[in-house]
Amino acid sequence: MEKGKVRTFFTYVDERYALVRAHPAVKIVSLVVLNVIPWIIEAPVPLASFLTSLLLAAALLKAPLSKLRNYLPYLLLVAQAVVLSYVLGSRIPGNAVYIEFPWGCYVTDRTLLYMASVMLRISSMLVGSTLIFLSLRDTDVVYGLKSLGVPFAAAFAFNLALRFSALFLDDYARVRDAMLLKGAKLDAGNPLERAKLLSRTAVPLMVIAVRRMQDLSFALELKSFPPSGKRTYLHQFRWSRFDVAALALLAATTAGVVVAKMVSPLLSFPGWPFA
Amino acid sequence: MVDARKVAVTAVTAGLCLPLALFAIILVPVPGLPAASGFWIPAGFYFVMTLWFGVWGALGGHIATFLAMGYFQGFTLQVWADGALGDLIAPLVALIVFKLMGAHPDLKDRKDKMAWLIGVPIASLVCGLWVHTVNLYFGVITWPFWWVGVLTYFIGDSLAVFIVGTPLLRSLTSYVKQSPMYIWRD
Numbered sequence: 001m002e003k004g005k006v007r008t009f010f011t012y013v014d015e016r017y018a019l020v021r022a023h024p025a026v027k028i029v030s031l032v033v034l035n036v037i038p039w040i041i042e043a044p045v046p047l048a049s050f051l052t053s054l055l056l057a058a059a060l061l062k063a064p065l066s067k068l069r070n071y072l073p074y075l076l077l078v079a080q081a082v083v084l085s086y087v088l089g090s091r092i093p094g095n096a097v098y099i100e101f102p103w104g105c106y107v108t109d110r111t112l113l114y115m116a117s118v119m120l121r122i123s124s125m126l127v128g129s130t131l132i133f134l135s136l137r138d139t140d141v142v143y144g145l146k147s148l149g150v151p152f153a154a155a156f157a158f159n160l161a162l163r164f165s166a167l168f169l170d171d172y173a174r175v176r177d178a179m180l181l182k183g184a185k186l187d188a189g190n191p192l193e194r195a196k197l198l199s200r201t202a203v204p205l206m207v208i209a210v211r212r213m214q215d216l217s218f219a220l221e222l223k224s225f226p227p228s229g230k231r232t233y234l235h236q237f238r239w240s241r242f243d244v245a246a247l248a249l250l251a252a253t254t255a256g257v258v259v260a261k262m263v264s265p266l267l268s269f270p271g272w273p274f275a
Numbered sequence: 276m277v278d279a280r281k282v283a284v285t286a287v288t289a290g291l292c293l294p295l296a297l298f299a300i301i302l303v304p305v306p307g308l309p310a311a312s313g314f315w316i317p318a319g320f321y322f323v324m325t326l327w328f329g330v331w332g333a334l335g336g337h338i339a340t341f342l343a344m345g346y347f348q349g350f351t352l353q354v355w356a357d358g359a360l361g362d363l364i365a366p367l368v369a370l371i372v373f374k375l376m377g378a379h380p381d382l383k384d385r386k387d388k389m390a391w392l393i394g395v396p397i398a399s400l401v402c403g404l405w406v407h408t409v410n411l412y413f414g415v416i417t418w419p420f421w422w423v424g425v426l427t428y429f430i431g432d433s434l435a436v437f438i439v440g441t442p443l444l445r446s447l448t449s450y451v452k453q454s455p456m457y458i459w460r461d
Contacts, residue, residue, distance in 0.1 A: 035352035082415060089419035105419065118414040125351035153277040157285045161338045164290020172294055198298060198316060202439050203446060205291065206320065210451055213287040217456070220279035 009136050009162075011067065018061040019135035023243040024144030027136055033250045034128030037257050038121045043271020044113055047120035054124065058131050067134055071126055078122050086115045113270055138162060143237055153226045164212075171208050175201045280456050281331045288324045288335025289342075292317035296343030315432055317343075318362070319439020322395070325366035326373060326380040326444065327451050329458045333370070337363035357409040365402035365432070369394040379459055381448035382441070391444070395436045396429070403428030 005012040006020050013020060019027065034054070041047050058065060086092075087099070087107055094108025138159060145155035176186060179201065186197045261267045265275050295317040321336025341359035372394030373380065378387040407424035410416045416424060451457055 039352055078415065085416045085420045089417040103419075114414070121414070122351070122353070125353065129351050151277065153282055157277075157282045157289075158338060160282070160286035161289030161293065161335065162342070164286055165293035165339075165342070168291050169294045196314070196438060202319065202443055206323070206443055206447055207450070209287050209291045210447075210454060213283045213456065214454060216287060217280045217283035220282060225279045225282070226277055 007137065009133055009138065011134065013064050013067075013134050014062065016062045017064060017135055018242070019063065019132070020137075022135070022246065023147070023237050023239055024136075024140035025147040025237075026243045026246050027132055027140055028144040028148060029247060029250055031129060031132045033254055034132065035125050037254065038124035038128075040257050040261055041121070041267045042117060042269040043267050043274075044117045044120055045272055045274075046267050047117060047124060051120060051124045051127065054128055054131070058127075063131050064134055068127060068130060071130060075119075075123060075126065079119060082115055082118050082122075086111055086118075090114075110270065113274060117269060139235060143233070143235065147237070152231060160216075167212075168205070168209070171205060172201060175204045175208075178204075284324070284328045284331040284456055285335040285338070288321055288328075288332050289338040290335075291324075292320050292336055292339030293343050295320060296339055315435045316439055318365070318432055318436050319443065321362065322366045322369055322398070322436050323380070323440050323443045325370050327448070327454075327458070328456050329370065330367065333363050333366040336366060353409070353413045353415070357406055357413070361402040361406040361409075364405055365398040368398035368401050372397060379448075380444050381452075382444050391441070395440070396433050399432040399436065400425070400429050402432060 004015050006015045006017075008020065015021075019030075038047060038050060041050060055065070088101065089105055090107075090111055091105055092108055092111045092114055094110030094113075096109050098107045098109075100106040141162070142152075142155045142159045145158070146152055179186065184197070184200070187194065188197070257267065266272050296315075299314060299316045317336065317339060321332060321339070324332030324335060326332075337359050340362040341355055344354045344358050372378075373390045376386060376390040376393075378390030380387070382388055382391055403425040406428060407416065407421050410424065411418065411421050452459075
């Protein structure tokens with residue numbers, strides 16, 4: 001591991017990224033808020049402003065913005081789905097009609113504006129969620145959910161699922177190697193044929209899973225799970241001023257967006273300056 | 276009440292399905308539908324886990340789908356509402372069909388086979404309707420593309436569950452019956 005790096009869910013990030021040091025509950029609440037706000041906003045200009053503010057805030061907090069490049073192919077995939085669907089299959093009235101199709105669908109200036117809104121909404125959710133997940137460590141899931149009142153058993157199960165996925169990746173590799181040694185050609189054929197070949201690993205993997213399930217349940221029962229008394233924790237997370245300020249900012253922003261949506265047409269489609 | 280067995284079922288199902296979901300997305304991606312796969316291998320596993328171990332198996336499938344699709348989509352609200360909730364509903368629908376028909380997951384008699392043949396397509400259809408209505412609501416697809424999405428989802432998901440799930444149920448149910456987590460009693 002490089003010096004000054006912290007291991008988070010899928011990667012190593014610079015420890016100067018301020019969100020890494022935030023209270024786990026702040027990370028979980030941020031994840032929810034950064035998804036809810038673009039969901040409420042419909043207009044393209046406010047969505048573009050939200051996305052820009054998000055990127056600026058991330059740069060100020062020293063977030064690893066370069067990691068967002070990994071998600072560009074996904075954004076292109078969504079973009080082509082949105083464009084295809086809206087160009088060939090929508091009827092949104094506007095001031096100018098650019099193309100009309102024999103099946104009754106047409107493209108107007110408002111179609112293009114709506115497409116832009118959808119793309120900005122998805123991009124905002126993607127950028128916001130990714131920036132939070134880049135700061136999230138596996139222990140944060142348990143501690144964050146627990147401090148938000150989620151039962152320990154549920155938070156523990158979620159965390160356990162993540163840890164088990166790494167074990168099953170090893171199991172899958174072992175089963176695949178055994179099949180290859182017996183002469184199976186798992187890489188042959190088109191993608192669907194390859195997927196069918198992959199599914200032949202199902203029975204041995206399932207036997208491993210059922211055995212592991214029993215071992216795990218015995219181990220948990222021996223450890224007296226779920227805990228009946230007061231549980232103690234290895235790590236203690238204290239609320240800093242930064243955490244309290246971040247939570248207050250998130251609450252105020254959410255409330256502001258909800259109120260603005262209810263009392264003015266600014267955030268509803270098409271919004272300022274197109275209304 | 277959550278106990279050790281239920282947590283074990285959920286965690287192991289999620290851990291098993293998560294890498295399979297990632298492989299499915301990488302091996303058979305569907306152009307036009309983000310983080311979708313034309314052959315959703317994990318569905319075969321979490322359908323079977325739900326039929327053997329009940330709701331907690333479905334919850335494991337839900338967590339796995341959320342994390343796997345989230346890896347490609349950055350864990351957005353749409354991912355959770357879309358594929359992940361749909362994949363929680365689908366195996367539960369199949370479980371309800373089995374319960375209503377009084378069938379068992381070992382697929383031994385005619386009633387069991389009928390429940391499997393009817394339950395899987397119904398569950399895939401319900402899930403397809405859910406997923407593409409959410410896509411429509413989030414503005415990712417338009418109304419004329421909705422039925423195309425539902426139909427392709429229905430065919431693709433049913434196919435994967437039948438191909439992966441049938442041999443699992445037929446060959447492993449007698450083995451799984453020994454487990455204290457198995458929910459059916461003869």
